Amino acid sequence: xxxxxxxxxxxxxxxxxxxxxxxxxxxxxxxxxxxxxxxxxxxxxxxxxxxxxxxxxxxxxxxxxxxxxxxxxxxxxxxxxxxxxxxxxxxxxxxxxxxxxxxxxxxxxxxxxxxxxxxxxx
Numbered sequence: 665x666x667x668x669x670x671x672x673x674x675x676x677x678x679x680x681x682x683x684x685x686x687x688x689x690x691x692x693x694x695x696x697x698x699x700x701x702x703x704x705x706x707x708x709x710x711x712x713x714x715x716x717x718x719x720x721x722x723x724x725x726x727x728x729x730x731x732x733x734x735x736x737x738x739x740x741x742x743x744x745x746x747x748x749x750x751x752x753x754x755x756x757x758x759x760x761x762x763x764x765x766x767x768x769x770x771x772x773x774x775x776x777x778x779x780x781x782x783x784x785x786x
Contacts, residue, residue, distance in 0.1 A: 731783055742771050 749756075749764055756764075778784060 728785070735778055735783060739771070739775065742767075 745767070746764075
């Protein structure tokens with residue numbers, strides 16, 4: 665009984681190893697045959713944030729892009745906490761309503777603060 669389990673495990677590992685080797689060899693062959701200089705030039709373009717792809721790491725850069733990205737994640741996650749409100753809207757008590765209103769008020773207050781501070785300006 666134990667020999668058959670080891671045999672099945674050995675066959676599985678050999679099949680996975682063979683498949684991995686075939687896929688690796690196939691990708692190497694296809695990559696070396698199909699590389700065009702036109703596609704290599706695209707690697708030198710600036711990223712979405714406007715920074716060059718091959719610049720010095722010690723250069724000063726504007727942090728506005730990262731600030732907007734972090735603020736988006738922050739407010740997006742806070743809005744996701746409102747899903748239980750939509751699901752259980754008919755069963756809300758007064759305490760639930762007050763706590764959700766307070767949560768929304770704090771969320772809107774933080775958004776207005778960031779807007780007034782210029783955190784959303786590019």
